Amino acid sequence: MARAGSMKILILGGTADARHICAQLHQNMPALELIYSVAGLVRQPQVPATVISGGFAQHGGLSHYCQAQNIRAIVDATHPYATTMAATALASSQQLGIRHWRFLRSPWQSQAGDQWHTFSSTAGLLKAMQGYTRILLTVGQVKPTQLDLLNQVPHVWLRTAVPPSVDLPSNVQWIKAIGPFDLANEQALLQQHQIQAIASKNSGGEATSAKLTAARDQGIPVYMLQRPHIKQQNSAATFTSIEHLISQVSSWQQTLTTAPAVSTAI
Structure with missing residues (x-):
């Protein structure tokens, strides 16, 4: 389990949506410490976060990395077809008992004249x-x-x-x-x-x-x-709106910051 006082969020990126989410989290919740993960095969992103690249195998896997870095929540904003990473993120969050949100942009819809x-x-x-x-x-x-x-x-x-x-x-x-x-x-x-x-x-x-x-x-x-089916923790943790996702993260942060401290005095 992550320590209660930590405010680190891991953003699984590699998309324009992920960069927008990172920028908005930084702007709206500057107290959060953001870590942005990207494969690094195309280009290094310019985001207001600590950027890591090359995947999590070099860190012993995603769960091990989250434990070592005291990650409190994961925002999965990877590509809609990134099934392996999405499944790994969900499994790691469940294993560690940390929050998990997934941004899944809406699919295209055919229009008149399309074949x-x-x-x-x-x-x-x-x-x-x-x-x-x-x-x-x-x-x-x-x-x-x-x-x-x-x-x-x-x-x-x-x-x-x-x-x-x-x-x-x-x-x-x-x-x-x-x-x-x-x-x-x-x-x-x-x-x-x-x-x-x-x-x-x-x-x-x-x-x-x-x-x-x-x-x-x-x-x-x-x-x-067609888009692949990706198992989700629950429908409430999946968002097609960046604004709604940011709102949920904000509510989570407020819950952490307003929770009464646990006394360790004997």
Whole structure:
């Protein structure tokens, strides 16, 4: 268990939402000591917090790190598809008896003119795209088991923020790009490569939504990977509004600061 007097919060970041949450916590509750964790594969964030990168294996795991650093609460603001980290954060908070909040931005909703095809797995999505000759993949890293499926499409453009973790076949070209993306550039990209279909995660938010608008405008179908199911401690600990999450953290902080001190006198 963490010591009662500690006011440290660990923010699991790597998203624009996490940076906004960190900034608002610092602004509204300066007494909190914020620690911001990021994988560090893309860039180091500029946030008003102590930044740690590279994951928790180097610290003996998340639970061990939280104990060693006297963390009182975890704010999980990782990507909606970061299932492993989300599950680890929940398990660690339950094990240690500390507070846990998760920010989960709302998914995109299809609009009039969209041609969305929804899939529960990347493999199923890629199989369905084999009838095209020119596709854009924006679903993150490609696994070795998926390369055979990619070989069935003559021209593939894979867009990720970090280099691919596998050797890509000759028909796949890598595009390094970090959001946010604007509409004009997305439209130009689709036209330049004569893209016939797009594969996308339903990430939600505004940073990467321009590709959906561009696809709608150009009549390009989108093959959408559904969000994974992530077990939650309870629905009250999951937020789609940053403001509501900040309010909950504020209430928690006030409870700690107004709680009567426990006397240790004999």
